[in-house]
Amino acid sequence: MFSYQLYSSRNFPPLDATLAMLAAAGYGAVEGFGALYADAASVDALAAGLAKTGLKMPTAHFGLEQLETDPDGCIAIAGRLGVERVYCPWVHPDLRPTTAQGWHDFGARVERAGAPIRAAGLGYGWHNHDFEFVALPDGTIPMTALLKGGPTLEWEMDVAWVIKGKADPAAWIAAEGPRITSAHVKDIAPAGQNTDEDGWADVGHGTVDWPNLMAALRAAGVAHFIIEHDNPSDHARFAQRSLASVKGF
Template identity: 50%
Template sequence: MADWSFQLYSARNFPPLAQTLQLLAKTGYSQVEGYGGLYPQLDELQQALQASGLTMPTGHFGWDMLKHHFADAVHIARTLGMHTVICPYLLPDARPTDSEGWLAFAAELEQVAQQLKQEGFGFAWHNHDFELKALPDGGIPMALLLEGAPGMQWEVDVAWVVRGGANPLHWISEYGARICAAHLKDIAAVGECRDEDGWADLGHGVMDWSTIWRALQATPARVFVMEHDNPSDLARFAARSLSTAHAL
């Protein structure tokens, strides 16, 4: 049975943190995934995790921190008991515009991967939609990142793959050996959940999660993270998504 995790970014609009962690533990989660906005209150976060009984095996760290404040990232990850550090995003003005540029960026990611390996951590990239969209020269950023950073793993956000216009089953099949974790979320039917940016609770959207789940089970991934970019009801999202995950 999987140890279900929860990306705390989904709860950013529902403070306080300690109450959120207690809710997640009561709902049935055993893990959570951190993100950059939580780390400045490191002691508070560590204490709240201990009080709730939840662990944080993975966390998102911005590229700026990894590149310019590497020691701080390592300290945070070690303090919180993480085993994998994940870079989740690249701001639009920092994104390369051609394949050569993405391969050069991947080389920088590979350096971080090797540094983290020396510190005892895994390193992964978390995708959004832009990495799946073809560049003017035909290159696909996600493929270029995985090619140029062989020591880096992938936390696949399946719903963002779909929003990027790609077939997630193809990507999971092609790069499954690199997948260390997965974000589980859903896309609402056209016109629904407009107040939630078109996202849906897991199993309450249009994605074929039973088929996707079987594909993910063939990968090394053992961290499965519930996420919703803009839920209107935190308790509803957490409970319904976990219920779907158990049914998978």
């Protein structure tokens, strides 16, 4: 089953219309992000929308601060929405470590934050961007140090961001496959194209070798494939074209 990261549609309210569009397009699941459960009313609206459309939410993003300060609240939200796996998705540039030890310690911090989540029976891990693959002055790759610091962390691999970080996703899949439990499926436009969409593309209409990477991820046992576009000009077009593409991979 392919899922859809609702962040892709953040600029196309209302939420209930987005969920209806996704269900009609053939999606069976979505992935949540922090703004969708910022308060009780938002959680209620999301839960109602899922129930009305029949969409599931097996995975969701929760910010590190929320995980650290209100783990019980995160667990309650996950239970209400049917979430099975929680991923921490981001660290602000001002808070990013600058040394190998710093990234190791950050990985340990992320792991500690997830202890209550795992104790509640949920999967838990980290979602990458590009900065984790930019070598430090001593040559260390932050992602390597982060994973060592958090040895039980799962990994939701955002493949396109790995490529943006000038790393080889196939090599990382081969090395860390057992830890990769979800993958973000998005595409990169050819250089100079889709500038109004920040250089991203509908899945299957860009430069990422999705047929081979999808096969490698499936072989590694990845359970969740979440279609995403960081800034689509038309979210319905993106959702429909991307799902049609991935069904052929």
